[in-house]
Amino acid sequence: MPADPTDPQAQLEAALPAALDRLRRTPGVYAALWCGSAARGEGNAHSDLDFHALVRGDHRWRANYVVQGVPVEVFHNPARKVRAMFAAGQGDTIGMFAEGRVALPHPDLEALMAEARALHAAGAAPRPLHAAGPAPRPLSPQGRFRLLEEVMDARALADRHDPLHVLIACRAAHLAVEALFEARGWWKVKAQRWLPELTERDPQAARDLHALLSAPDPTARQTALEALAVRVTGDLTYQEGGSEPQLVN
Incomplete structure (x- = not known):
C-alpha cells in the first residue's frame, strides 16, 4: 500500500x-x-x-x-x-x-x-556522585556579562516598542537556555527540543521560555526574558570582571 x-x-x-x-x-x-x-x-x-x-x-x-x-x-x-x-x-x-x-x-x-x-x-537528572554526565559549568563572568548586555539591549528596544525586540530577545534567550543546560550539567539538545526538555527538568524555565516565545507585545516578552536570564545570572546587576591580559604580537 x-x-x-x-x-x-x-x-x-x-x-x-x-x-x-x-x-x-x-x-x-x-x-x-x-x-x-x-x-x-x-x-x-x-x-x-x-x-x-x-x-x-x-x-x-x-x-x-x-x-x-x-x-x-x-x-x-x-x-x-x-x-x-x-x-x-x-x-x-x-x-x-x-x-x-x-x-x-x-x-x-x-x-x-x-x-x-x-x-x-x-546528564538528564541531578548529577549523582561519580556520574558520567557532563560536569555542571556555572556561567563564567564573561558569559554573564555577554548575556546581560543582550538582555539590556532587548530592554531598550522593549521600552520603545521596537519591532526588532523579538530578534534580540530570542538571541538573548538562546544564550540563557544554553547557559542553563551547562550550569545544570545537562546534555545539550537542539533548540527544537528545548521546551519538552525543560518541561521535564525545570518547569518554571519552560514556562518562562514559552511566555517569551508567545508574548503578545515587547513588554511581556521582555518580562519573560528577564525571568529566564535570572535563572542563570542570579540577578541583572553588572559585576566587575574582564579577561586576562594577552600578549600582542
Whole structure:
C-alpha cells in the first residue's frame, strides 16, 4: 500500500527501505543507526531521514542525498570516533545514539547505544556522585556579562516598542537556555527540543521560555526574558570582571 501523501511520517518511513539499501551499498558501512525526528515518530513536512553509520577504516565523512523525494543525511564514523565524541561531551551525538533505532544491526552499534543511554541518563537528572554526565559549568563572568548586555539591549528596544525586540530577545534567550543546560550539567539538545526538555527538568524555565516565545507585545516578552536570564545570572546587576591580559604580537 502506498504511503499516505498527507502523512509526512508515513512518507518518511516509506522511503526508509530505499535509504537503507543505499547505506548497505556504501563501501565500508557495516552498521547504521536511524535517528532524528522521524526515528522518534515525530516527522513533519520539513523533516529528513537522519543516520549515523559505522564504517571500517580510518576515515569519516558526511553524505546528503535524496531517495524517493525524501532528503537523507548520513554521518559516517568509525566506532572509535563515536566513542571519542561521547568522551568530548558532544550531547547531540550522545542523544542521537541514546534515542535512535537500529537500522543495520551490529554488536558495535548495540554497545555504543548502551553507552549513550547511560551517559544520557546521567546528564538528564541531578548529577549523582561519580556520574558520567557532563560536569555542571556555572556561567563564567564573561558569559554573564555577554548575556546581560543582550538582555539590556532587548530592554531598550522593549521600552520603545521596537519591532526588532523579538530578534534580540530570542538571541538573548538562546544564550540563557544554553547557559542553563551547562550550569545544570545537562546534555545539550537542539533548540527544537528545548521546551519538552525543560518541561521535564525545570518547569518554571519552560514556562518562562514559552511566555517569551508567545508574548503578545515587547513588554511581556521582555518580562519573560528577564525571568529566564535570572535563572542563570542570579540577578541583572553588572559585576566587575574582564579577561586576562594577552600578549600582542
